[in-house]
Amino acid sequence: xxxxxxxxxSQSPCVADAGATNEVELIMPQLQAVYSQLGLASxxxxxxxxxxxxxxxxxxxxxxxxxxxxxxxxxxxxxxxVEMDAAWALYEAILKIRMGHADSALIYGFGKSSPGxxxxxxxxxxxxxYLAPLWLDxxxxxxxxxxxxxxxxxxxEHDMAAVVARSRHNALANPLAQLAGEFSVEELxxxxxxxxxxxxxxxxxxxxxxxxxxxxxxxxxxxxxxxxARITGIDHRIENHNPCLRDLTDSVSTRQAAAAAGxxxxxxxxxxxxxPFSHQEILLSRALELAPETLVNPGGGVLAGNLMMASxxxxxxxxxxxxxxxxxxxxxxxxxxGPCLQxxxxxxxxxx
Amino acid sequence: xxxxxxxSQEFELGFTYTRSTGPVVGKFLTGLRDGxxxxxxxxxxxxxxxxxxxxxxxxxxxTDFVEVGQEGRLLSWCWVSEPREAHLLQQPFAWAMVQLDxxxxxxxxxxxxxxxxxxxxxxRVSISWADERQGFITDIRCFTLLQGAxx
Amino acid sequence: xxxxxxxxxxxxSPVYLKYRFTAGSAPARFLGRLKxxxxxxxxxxxxxxxYIPARGSCPACGVPTEKEVVLSDKGTVQSFTIVSIPIPGxxxxxxxxxxxxxxxxxxxxxxxxxxxxxxxxVHIGQRVQALWKPAAEWGYSMDNIRYFRxxxxxxVAVDRIGKLPVTGLES
Numbered sequence: 306x307x308x309x310x311x312x313x314x315s316q317s318p319c320v321a322d323a324g325a326t327n328e329v330e331l332i333m334p335q336l337q338a339v340y341s342q343l344g345l346a347s348x349x350x351x352x353x354x355x356x357x358x359x360x361x362x363x364x365x366x367x368x369x370x371x372x373x374x375x376x377x378x379x380x381x382x383x384x385x386x387v388e389m390d391a392a393w394a395l396y397e398a399i400l401k402i403r404m405g406h407a408d409s410a411l412i413y414g415f416g417k418s419s420p421g422x423x424x425x426x427x428x429x430x431x432x433x434x435y436l437a438p439l440w441l442d443x444x445x446x447x448x449x450x451x452x453x454x455x456x457x458x459x460x461x462e463h464d465m466a467a468v469v470a471r472s473r474h475n476a477l478a479n480p481l482a483q484l485a486g487e488f489s490v491e492e493l494x495x496x497x498x499x500x501x502x503x504x505x506x507x508x509x510x511x512x513x514x515x516x517x518x519x520x521x522x523x524x525x526x527x528x529x530x531x532x533x534a535r536i537t538g539i540d541h542r543i544e545n546h547n548p549c550l551r552d553l554t555d556s557v558s559t560r561q562a563a564a565a566a567g568x569x570x571x572x573x574x575x576x577x578x579x580x581p582f583s584h585q586e587i588l589l590s591r592a593l594e595l596a597p598e599t600l601v602n603p604g605g606g607v608l609a610g611n612l613m614m615a616s617x618x619x620x621x622x623x624x625x626x627x628x629x630x631x632x633x634x635x636x637x638x639x640x641x642x643g644p645c646l647q648x649x650x651x652x653x654x655x656x657x
Numbered sequence: 658x659x660x661x662x663x664x665s666q667e668f669e670l671g672f673t674y675t676r677s678t679g680p681v682v683g684k685f686l687t688g689l690r691d692g693x694x695x696x697x698x699x700x701x702x703x704x705x706x707x708x709x710x711x712x713x714x715x716x717x718x719x720t721d722f723v724e725v726g727q728e729g730r731l732l733s734w735c736w737v738s739e740p741r742e743a744h745l746l747q748q749p750f751a752w753a754m755v756q757l758d759x760x761x762x763x764x765x766x767x768x769x770x771x772x773x774x775x776x777x778x779x780x781r782v783s784i785s786w787a788d789e790r791q792g793f794i795t796d797i798r799c800f801t802l803l804q805g806a807x808x
Numbered sequence: 809x810x811x812x813x814x815x816x817x818x819x820x821s822p823v824y825l826k827y828r829f830t831a832g833s834a835p836a837r838f839l840g841r842l843k844x845x846x847x848x849x850x851x852x853x854x855x856x857x858x859y860i861p862a863r864g865s866c867p868a869c870g871v872p873t874e875k876e877v878v879l880s881d882k883g884t885v886q887s888f889t890i891v892s893i894p895i896p897g898x899x900x901x902x903x904x905x906x907x908x909x910x911x912x913x914x915x916x917x918x919x920x921x922x923x924x925x926x927x928x929x930v931h932i933g934q935r936v937q938a939l940w941k942p943a944a945e946w947g948y949s950m951d952n953i954r955y956f957r958x959x960x961x962x963x964v965a966v967d968r969i970g971k972l973p974v975t976g977l978e979s
Contacts, residue, residue: 327832377870
């Protein structure tokens with residue numbers, strides 16, 4: 306099988322409201338950044354482009370088509386799109402390269418969530434007969450999950466606050482983070498509940514932004530001469546859409562994807578886990594069977610800033626950055642999609 | 658280049674869909690309209706409420722409908738102190754995972770309660786029907802707490 | 809008692825979502841000048857094409873566009889259609905003409921109305937000019953232009969459409 310590597314990555318800052326910046330203007334700076342890391346002129350210099358976004362976020366039908374304005378599609382390029390997090394666009398691009406249809410690919414994800422009421426917009430992902438008409442928002446669904454974990458003794462509110470405290474602390478060293486600071490667990494627990502048992506700080510913020518990545522065969526990566534990290538495993542699994550038919554205290558799909566991606570074939574120096582709620586970081590770390598010495602979300606994770614439709618790709622990008630900076634030799638990236646961790650993707654990255 | 662003025666405009670996006678129910682969802686919604694709750698028996702014998710069209714384990718079509726109770730037990734809940742505009746209840750309420758008597762999995766709906774303090778996991782709850790029922794999930798207006806000890 | 813009702817086979821499940829749309833930097837600058845009665849475009853730093861309305865990028869080259877250029881309100885018909893059926897919600901009485909118009913100084917067209925013309929005589933390459941509403945009615949909208957109307961100038965050859973400078977045929 307062809308060996309594939311991440312060769313370039315860039316992410317915008319996570320901001321609560323990108324204001325007068327449209328999707329093209331969000332995407333372009335990230336594309337320019339990955340081009341400059343490799344000396345490329347435009348998307349014409351890669352073999353395939355794949356993006357991830359969701360038109361419902363900003364309420365503009367076919368908004369993803371506008372993304373093509375950022376690419377320079379003259380003459381026409383090979384392009385595709387997933388209506389989900391760009392981590393799945395990465396997956397599609399990897400398949401394309403593995404099949405021999407491309408040697409390199411540009412992947413980008415973007416989300417402008419601020420125009421709508423994100424937890425309510427996302428409620429419409431639920432099944433349209435039984436749940437979507439109730440407007441069961443994402444925060445409430447996560448809160449139902451958190452109580453199951455709490456009351457089964459699988460974690461405590463103290464554990465959840467500790468996740469938040471570490472995220473805020475780690476985010477101090479992350480210039481792209483939206484929320485950062487030094488908070489004690491006691492301070493966080495003193496805050497009122499938002500949707501009990503969740504506090505506001507247990508929930509990732511709503512963020513606008515974009516991320517872009519270039520992957521290529523190892524041969525192409527060497528030809529470009531840029532530092533790279535090999536993607537040695539990737540897999541994704543989906544569970545039933547009905548949260549009540551799943552064990553919400555575990556993530557079976559994450560366990561399966563981790564096993565199939567080969568997470569346990571070696572030590573994991575760093576793990577980037579897409580956990581939009583504090584209790585989910587604990588749940589997912591267990592499902593990934595991470596060792597105590599593994600560094601989890603060292604940049605603060607998505608509790609410090611959550612770019613819907615780009616955060617999953619950003620998890621892979623963060624692991625890539627740690628590896629090429631020499632901070633880690635082997636890392637794991639996790640992405641999630643769908644209501645309450647329905648669909649999970651796990652990738653393993655290793656140094657060149 | 659001059660700094661751009663922030664030009665914005667509020668709008669409402671409407672998807673005015675009419676959906677076919679198919680026989681399984683249709684059976685459930687017809688039941689709601691008539692004041693009854695139907696589940697369906699899965700391949701492993703579990704009664705799924707609301708009914709799934711296909712078995713979650715084997716993917717076989719499911720047709721063995723079972724009427725279940727209109728009371729049940731609260732498995733999990735969360736407290737919405739500030740209801741969102743879209744929510745069905747506009748006073749503080751709980752979202753509830755309720756396992757109806759005779760069902761083997763919970764369902765999610767709203768729970769009307771005077772305060773978070775009044776709600777405990779394991780509490781007995783009952784369906785409160787909407788005044789006018791039309792064959793929709795909101796024919797169940799919400800759940801309400803039953804007096805008495807938790808089961 | 810009434811007869812038993814038929815089984816439920818369909819449900820109405822309308823979804824309404826509220827948003828606040830923002831125009832984007834490049835469109836906001838375009839709309840800001842439009843409110844002053846000026847048509848602007850943005851020039852690509854690589855291929856020099858001028859786009860109206862600009863979105864902040866050159867879709868052909870994939871590079872950011874930042875430089876605003878003022879365009880003429882005179883232009884050329886690149887294509888057109890005669891609308892003969894009423895469109896629900898549209899107050900304009902058919903038949904009327906909807907045309908792709910390239911303003912002088914730009915390289916791509918936008919769509920607007922063409923009026924004060926004999927419909928059967930409208931043709932590709934025809935020269936037209938904007939008829940603006942009174943300045944007091946201008947807002948952030950292409951409606952500031954009521955419509956375009958024919959201009960007494962020679963036609964533009966097809967291979968020259970979309971290539972005229974901002975000075976039009978005068979240069």
